[in-house]
Amino acid sequence: MTRKRIYSALSFNKAFYVGLVVAILIHAATLLNPLFQKKEIPVHRPDSPVIHAEKVYIAPPPPPEAPPVVKKVVRAKIIPKVVDKPIEEKIPEPEPEPIVETAPVAVAEPVVEAPPAPPTPPVVKAPPKPSADSVKMVTRTYLRSLKKQLEQIKDYPATAKRLKQEGTVRVRFTILADGKIEQIEVSESSRYSSLDNSALEAVTNMGKFDPIPKLLEKERWRIEIPIQYKLNAGRS
Numbered sequence: 001m002t003r004k005r006i007y008s009a010l011s012f013n014k015a016f017y018v019g020l021v022v023a024i025l026i027h028a029a030t031l032l033n034p035l036f037q038k039k040e041i042p043v044h045r046p047d048s049p050v051i052h053a054e055k056v057y058i059a060p061p062p063p064p065e066a067p068p069v070v071k072k073v074v075r076a077k078i079i080p081k082v083v084d085k086p087i088e089e090k091i092p093e094p095e096p097e098p099i100v101e102t103a104p105v106a107v108a109e110p111v112v113e114a115p116p117a118p119p120t121p122p123v124v125k126a127p128p129k130p131s132a133d134s135v136k137m138v139t140r141t142y143l144r145s146l147k148k149q150l151e152q153i154k155d156y157p158a159t160a161k162r163l164k165q166e167g168t169v170r171v172r173f174t175i176l177a178d179g180k181i182e183q184i185e186v187s188e189s190s191r192y193s194s195l196d197n198s199a200l201e202a203v204t205n206m207g208k209f210d211p212i213p214k215l216l217e218k219e220r221w222r223i224e225i226p227i228q229y230k231l232n233a234g235r236s
Contacts, residue, residue: 138215142212147227150202153205153206155202160194167190167192168188168226169226170188170227171184179208180208181203181208184204
């Protein structure tokens with residue numbers, strides 16, 4: 001046992017020293033390597049610009065010059081144009097005509113009668129425009145008559161009387177020149193549908209009223225009439 005231990009200890013020491021020597025040699029070679037490297041010697045001055053040439057292109061030789069072309073000029077012969085002079089023909093002078101003296105003949109000029117003057121058209125005087133007061137009076141009279149007739153036609157609903165419903169319904173409609181009524185609608189409600197429907201029914205049943213007075217000069221007239229419903233007023 002003692003010999004084996006001594007032998008193993010010697011082997012370990014030998015291996016340790018061999019590794020140590022190898023490490024020292026490697027370290028020395030690393031330190032001495034820069035000394036044996038070649039140094040590049042600069043061939044240009046530090047202040048001169050450095051030009052890096054990547055590719056060099058060699059221009060091809062110029063093509064051979066073509067021989068000059070000599071143009072041959074051919075002159076055309078000029079042939080003079082001969083123009084014959086026209087032959088002048090003599091025109092014989094006309095013989096003088098004989099002069100015949102004739103006595104003057106008196107010619108009577110026709111008598112032209114002047115056409116009669118057209119009759120003067122009668123002067124038509126424009127009718128005088130109606131005054132503003134007369135227009136207002138005719139408008140007021142027409143609307144009062146229309147409202148009175150609607151008040152006579154309207155029917156107070158029995159349900160509204162029993163529930164003591166009162167109010168004013170404003171009905172809007174269009175009246176034509178001949179008095180025909182169309183486009184009927186409620187413009188302001190009385191808050192009770194029974195009274196509103198009664199007012200619309202009254203205007204619809206009327207259907208047609210008196211023609212619009214010509215003084216007003218209206219073809220279509222949009223009118224709004226209030227129709228009242230009151231219990232104490234009876235049929236008003």
